[in-house]
Amino acid sequence: MRIQKFEVVESTNDLARKYILEGNKEPAAFVAEHQTRGKGRLGRVWEDEPGKSLLVSFALPGSTYSNPPLLGLATAVFVGEYLDLLPVPWETKWPNDVLIEGKKVAGILPEGIWQDGLVGVVVGVGLNVNQDEFPDDTEATSIKHAFGQALPVEQPLMYLIYRMEQVYEQIVDFSEILATFKDKFKSMGKKLRVRSNDQVWEGTAVDIEEDGSLILNMEGKLVTLGWGEVTLR
Template sequence: MQIVKLNATTSTNTYLRAYAKKLDVVEDTIVWAAEQLAGRGQRGAFWESEKDKNLTFSLFKRVGELRIDRQFYITMATSLAVYDALKQLGIEQLSVKWPNDILAGRSKICGVLIESVIRNGLYAVIIGVGLNVNQRVFTRAPRATSIALETGKHHELEEILHILISKFYHYVELIAQGQLIALKKDYESKLFRKDKASTFKLPDGSTFTAIIKEVSKTGKLILQLEDELYKEFDLKEVKMLY
């Protein structure tokens, strides 16, 4: 694996996609930026991050052996890797807010954005991670927290990066071994508000109450509605209010 360290870039995902295409990258590659000027999250959200205080990086990972309908297992692996790393660092009340935000209590500590690279099928994924480490004040993300805020300690960014990489490849190995059922069960056990009545918002602004039961193999959220029926939703179809 090679690691490319940048002083600043707009988005590590955007930079890495262009970098991988230009150089026809084959080996796993990380682009790590000290400052991300236009970080992106799910649904096009802005990611707030002070320079040199957080981990903002993207990983180019070849997954040619993975069927395209199973790419959500990479999301599960990434979420569980971040969860385990944060638990090792002493963060409490951790959970995964579907599909891949990591919460400490009810505050967001890490966001993940995964994009596919298609070349005659699923060729690779670009996994963007924004982990709040030493930042203590958030002006544009009032529901954010960081490792420093949760533990009261300053942490070395590179040390945490290597912990994350180690955890991620542990779960990647489980995928390679075909342990998909166990991986999915582990991921679902850590879902925020699983088996609890929660309020969800539809694109038209209307809301409804439902219970998170599981996720499908393709990553859709399976909810139990008030009439006991089960229904699947993808990321663009529903938003949890909490």
């Protein structure tokens, strides 16, 4: 895997996207110390503290990964596997977050890259490693706060590179990873509030399908929700 490091960029996902669109065939990791326009889901912003956050986007060229959201779920599990090594307890929040004691520690942003068909996938990871300051509007934490000491940002980076190389070599069992995501999804079986645009509904999380969609039971009616549609509250 090619690793490219930067001090300040607008968005590591945009660098990875450009790399794929230029026709590069080797997988690559774009790492930055700070993003001026870090991207979240649904046009949201990912904030960092320069040098204290892991900001990495993986570029996986090729058309093998026809389901970018599923790769996003898998990457949340890879972050969790790293937390297990410390160990720090973790949980998943569908579709793209990793939480520690209910607070967000990582956000994942997968994007399919299209040019006359799918030409690759980008998976961005924002992980609060040593962060002490968090956005006001959110319940967030860092590994440092949970673990009690600062860690080199390279440590989770190396673990994610190791797992992403396995993804590229297609030796990763996605059904096993999905089972872990479900197991760590603490809202499974519970009542959830779901927000899309300005609408709010209530439903019970029943299952996550093989393609990564969430199944909600809404007053007896099963509704399938895809990535990018809703926010769980």
